[in-house]
Amino acid sequence: MNANFSELKLDAVTRRFAGAHGAAFNALSELTMTIKRGEFIALLGPSGCGKSTALNCIAGLLPLSGGTIMLDDTRIDTLPPERRGFGMVFQNYALFPHMSVDRNVGFGLRMRGVSAAESAPRVAKALKMVQLTGQEHKLPGQLSGGQQQRVAIARAIVIEPPLILMDEPLSNLDAKLRIETRAEIRRIHTELGRATIYVTHDQDEALSLADRIVVMKDGVAQQIASPQDVYLQPSNLHVARFMGYRNVLELDVEGEEGDRVTLSGPGIRLVGTRKLPLSGKRACVAIRPEEAAIGDAGAFNAVAGEVINVEYGGRDSLVDVRTPAGAVLHVRSARPLRAGEMTHVQVPVERALVYPVT
Amino acid sequence: MARAEAPLAREAFDRSLLLVTPGALFMLLLFVYPFLYGLWLSFTPKTGGALANYAHFFTTDNLWPTIWTTLKLALPATLINVGLALPIAFKMRVKTPYQRIVTTVLVVPITLGTVLIAEGMLLYFGPKGWLAQFLQFFHLYDGAIRLTHNFTGVLISLVVSGFPFAFLLILSYITGIDPGLARAAATLGADPKAQFRHVYLPLLAPGLAMCFCLAFVQAFSVFPSAVLLGSPAGPTRVISIAAYEAAFEQYDYSLASAIAMIMGAVQLVIVVAVLGLRNLFYRGPVVGGKG
Numbered sequence: 001m002n003a004n005f006s007e008l009k010l011d012a013v014t015r016r017f018a019g020a021h022g023a024a025f026n027a028l029s030e031l032t033m034t035i036k037r038g039e040f041i042a043l044l045g046p047s048g049c050g051k052s053t054a055l056n057c058i059a060g061l062l063p064l065s066g067g068t069i070m071l072d073d074t075r076i077d078t079l080p081p082e083r084r085g086f087g088m089v090f091q092n093y094a095l096f097p098h099m100s101v102d103r104n105v106g107f108g109l110r111m112r113g114v115s116a117a118e119s120a121p122r123v124a125k126a127l128k129m130v131q132l133t134g135q136e137h138k139l140p141g142q143l144s145g146g147q148q149q150r151v152a153i154a155r156a157i158v159i160e161p162p163l164i165l166m167d168e169p170l171s172n173l174d175a176k177l178r179i180e181t182r183a184e185i186r187r188i189h190t191e192l193g194r195a196t197i198y199v200t201h202d203q204d205e206a207l208s209l210a211d212r213i214v215v216m217k218d219g220v221a222q223q224i225a226s227p228q229d230v231y232l233q234p235s236n237l238h239v240a241r242f243m244g245y246r247n248v249l250e251l252d253v254e255g256e257e258g259d260r261v262t263l264s265g266p267g268i269r270l271v272g273t274r275k276l277p278l279s280g281k282r283a284c285v286a287i288r289p290e291e292a293a294i295g296d297a298g299a300f301n302a303v304a305g306e307v308i309n310v311e312y313g314g315r316d317s318l319v320d321v322r323t324p325a326g327a328v329l330h331v332r333s334a335r336p337l338r339a340g341e342m343t344h345v346q347v348p349v350e351r352a353l354v355y356p357v358t
Numbered sequence: 359m360a361r362a363e364a365p366l367a368r369e370a371f372d373r374s375l376l377l378v379t380p381g382a383l384f385m386l387l388l389f390v391y392p393f394l395y396g397l398w399l400s401f402t403p404k405t406g407g408a409l410a411n412y413a414h415f416f417t418t419d420n421l422w423p424t425i426w427t428t429l430k431l432a433l434p435a436t437l438i439n440v441g442l443a444l445p446i447a448f449k450m451r452v453k454t455p456y457q458r459i460v461t462t463v464l465v466v467p468i469t470l471g472t473v474l475i476a477e478g479m480l481l482y483f484g485p486k487g488w489l490a491q492f493l494q495f496f497h498l499y500d501g502a503i504r505l506t507h508n509f510t511g512v513l514i515s516l517v518v519s520g521f522p523f524a525f526l527l528i529l530s531y532i533t534g535i536d537p538g539l540a541r542a543a544a545t546l547g548a549d550p551k552a553q554f555r556h557v558y559l560p561l562l563a564p565g566l567a568m569c570f571c572l573a574f575v576q577a578f579s580v581f582p583s584a585v586l587l588g589s590p591a592g593p594t595r596v597i598s599i600a601a602y603e604a605a606f607e608q609y610d611y612s613l614a615s616a617i618a619m620i621m622g623a624v625q626l627v628i629v630v631a632v633l634g635l636r637n638l639f640y641r642g643p644v645v646g647g648k649g
Binding site for chain 1 (some may be wrong): 560
């Protein structure tokens with residue numbers, strides 16, 4: 001396929017599966033987005049949210065139930081995977097166990113009819129890019145997990161695909177290797193200058209790698225935005241919950257003034273910032289533990305409560321505070337606190353995000 | 359890890375080895391002893407020196423050609439069985455609603471046994487059998503139908519009784535191969551034909567070799583169908599018939615043992631050759647990484 005493409009356009013891409021009792025359900029509902037050359041896109045969501053389905057639909061491993069996929073002016077959703085020519089890195093690597101490393105990496109070139117003489121330097125270059133020079137003649141079974149993963153990446157990039165698809169490529173690696181390989185993937189992406197679509201359930205991975213993040217739930221894209229926006233301005237409560245807004249309280253709406261909303265409940269009175277139009281008398285406020293603080297009595301926008309648990313975390317601790325009404329708030333704080341102490345949790349107005357109840 | 363293993367390593371005697379005893383005794387009494395007895399018997403002919411039986415076999419015109427007669431039946435039957443089973447098993451590797459039905463139907467002949475199959479085939483394929491009547495009724499083929507009491511009849515029966523074994527064996531090998539490998543090959547530009555050739559076939563090769571050996575050994579020892587469906591005096595006078603005649607018509611157990619030894623040797627040569635070829639292929643786990 002055209003390596004000098006300028007954009008990949010998904011239009012209402014849908015995939016239905018037959019459910020347990022014959023009822024069809026949408027694993028992926030009307031995903032619409034345009035991916036530009038050079039972009040790194042992360043599909044982020046919990047397991048079963050449809051992110052892998054989306055990736056397989058783009059790769060051609062799953063037929064669409066609706067919608068179209070265009071690479072510039074070419075419609076590609078009707079093509080079988082072998083004619084789309086996207087490089088894919090699988091979660092379990094899917095290396096050919098009977099082929100040496102260089103034959104694994106050279107497989108795509110062989111399928112394209114590239115001569116051995118021409119493919120050898122390209123394979124060598126790809127292996128150098130993933131720092132596996134010298135391992136050419138080993139079988140995949142003789143390599144460590146991290147090395148296998150890098151062979152899988154080399155195999156996908158050697159064909160110089162317009163698009164590289166990665167399905168949770170780091171989930172089988174240990175924590176240290178994961179962070180190293182993450183940087184590696186970003187470097188390779190930049191070096192190639194193509195587009196990458198990366199599926200993950202790990203928000204850190206998505207935030208650190210991607211130019212844009214697609215947060216998914218139940219087959220529906222909830223928010224498509226930059227990492228900063230997804231992190232700071234989640235478009236709805238689902239995204240907020242997934243992006244680490246651990247404190248979600250449902251309260252009564254007392255009044256609205258511009259986008260400032262005053263909420264109250266038993267023993268709580270908070271001012272927050274409205275993110276979506278509210279309807280009804282109740283609303284949810286979402287607060288990230290690291291954006292709340294332990295404050296003093298009488299501080300503005302504070303909730304009183306009792307410290308019930310302190311989890312030491314080095315630079316700061318995760319403190320659980322129970323309000324008199326029984327709601328528990330999680331706060332990150334460097335202040336030395338002990339269980340049983342009375343304290344106040346203070347929240348900046350612009351960081352208490354208010355959403356309608358869902 | 360090392361500390362957990364230390365007490366095990368010091369254990370003087372692994373008692374789980376005792377579990378081998380019944381099997382080993384069984385083999386010793388019912389296989390090794392009779393085999394050695396037969397071997398000894400074959401070297402003690404009624405007349406002549408130790409090798410007289412073997413010399414007799416290879417110089418008698420109704421004995422030595424039975425090797426070729428048997429090979430001419432067993433090799434094509436094995437190739438047909440493995441060749442037919444491979445594509446069908448390949449199609450059946452993915453779960454489909456009719457997968458279980460097809461598999462069941464294909465495996466039914468296993469439950470019948472060779473004699474029952476032979477009797478059924480006489481009724482069905484015989485000159486006045488159902489097949490002949492059907493073809494002649496619709497004038498699809500008006501010549502004489504001769505599918506029994508000859509080479510063809512025995513070949514068909516070997517395919518009918520041998521196919522399920524080959525099919526089940528190959529099916530179990532194929533379903534053990536990670537389908538993700540074919541998907542990976544597809545994203546790299548391999549069409550279904552290339553996926554089969556470059557991924558499935560090389561990974562299946564050792565299994566196919568093993569399947570070939572088992573199917574061949576089974577076909578080479580053909581006896582009931584060669585008698586019932588073939589012409590045991592002529593074109594289907596297989597080596598086991600020669601051994602049977604020596605033992606139970608001439609009461610020459612010594613010659614019969616020699617024929618049985620020759621039969622075993624021929625099988626061994628083919629099996630060793632095929633398994634030798636197997637070593638040229640990759641043998642190991644057939645998944646592409648961590649599961």
